Amino acid sequence: xxxxxxxAGLLAFTVxxxxxxxxxxxxxxxxxxxxxxxxxxxxxxxxxxxxLFRAQAPNNRPPxxxxxxxxxxxxxxxxxxxxxxxxxxxxxKGNLYVSTNVGLVEISGERVNGVYRFQKSDSVVSGxxxxxxxxxxxxxxxxxxxxxxxxxxxxx
Numbered sequence: 001x002x003x004x005x006x007x008a009g010l011l012a013f014t015v016x017x018x019x020x021x022x023x024x025x026x027x028x029x030x031x032x033x034x035x036x037x038x039x040x041x042x043x044x045x046x047x048x049x050x051x052l053f054r055a056q057a058p059n060n061r062p063p064x065x066x067x068x069x070x071x072x073x074x075x076x077x078x079x080x081x082x083x084x085x086x087x088x089x090x091x092x093k094g095n096l097y098v099s100t101n102v103g104l105v106e107i108s109g110e111r112v113n114g115v116y117r118f119q120k121s122d123s124v125v126s127g128x129x130x131x132x133x134x135x136x137x138x139x140x141x142x143x144x145x146x147x148x149x150x151x152x153x154x155x156x
Contacts, residue, residue: 011045014041015041015042015045016041018040018041018044019037019038019039019040019041019042020038022034022037022038022040022041023035023037023038062148062154062155062156063103063104063116063117063118063123063141063148063155064116064117065114065115065116065117066103066114066115066116066117067113067114068111068112068113068114068115070114070115071102071105071112071114071115074102074103074115074117075102078101078102082101084100084101084102085100085101086098086099086100086101086105087099087100087101087125087126088126088127088128088129089128090127090128090129090130090137091130092128092130092137092150092152093152094108095107095108095113096108097128097137097139099125099126099127099128099139100115100124100125101123101124101125102115102117102123103115103116103117103118103123103125104116104118104125104127104128104139116139116155118139118141118143118144118146118148119141119143119144122143123141123143124142124143125139125140125141125142126139126140126142127139127140131149134149135151135152136149136150136151137149137150137152138150
């Protein structure tokens with residue numbers, strides 16, 4: 001809590017200081033119009049906060065497919081406190097699907113085709129489950145708790 005208060009205080013000091021400096025620096029050049037520059041640091045801080053907020057927002061769209069050459073990099077990028085692991089496997093339309101903590105890996109024959117990433121980071125997937133009656137493959141995005149199905153070409 002103390003760290004949050006200190007960071008908020010530092011941010012407020014920086015924004016207010018930036019506003020005062022802008023008015024002071026341009027007062028002689030543009031006169032009273034320099035006061036219109038005072039809100040610029042506030043808008044800049046708001047824009048940065050919005051960009052950081054959107055960067056952390058979970059993906060609610062279908063997963064992205066990355067080729068197999070990217071899989072090694074994803075595994076290496078895992079934090080030190082965790083290791084690569086899988087939680088389930090399932091055959092669907094001639095391919096093997098493996099749910100892992102980097103996404104849903106698709107294997108065809110003896111080679112990896114790629115990985116379906118449900119999130120940009122923290123793309124842990126549970127499942128997959130085969131729905132034989134509807135010919136669908138189901139998977140659970142553990143980050144958003146969304147249950148998605150795959151018909152062989154499109155995720156829903």
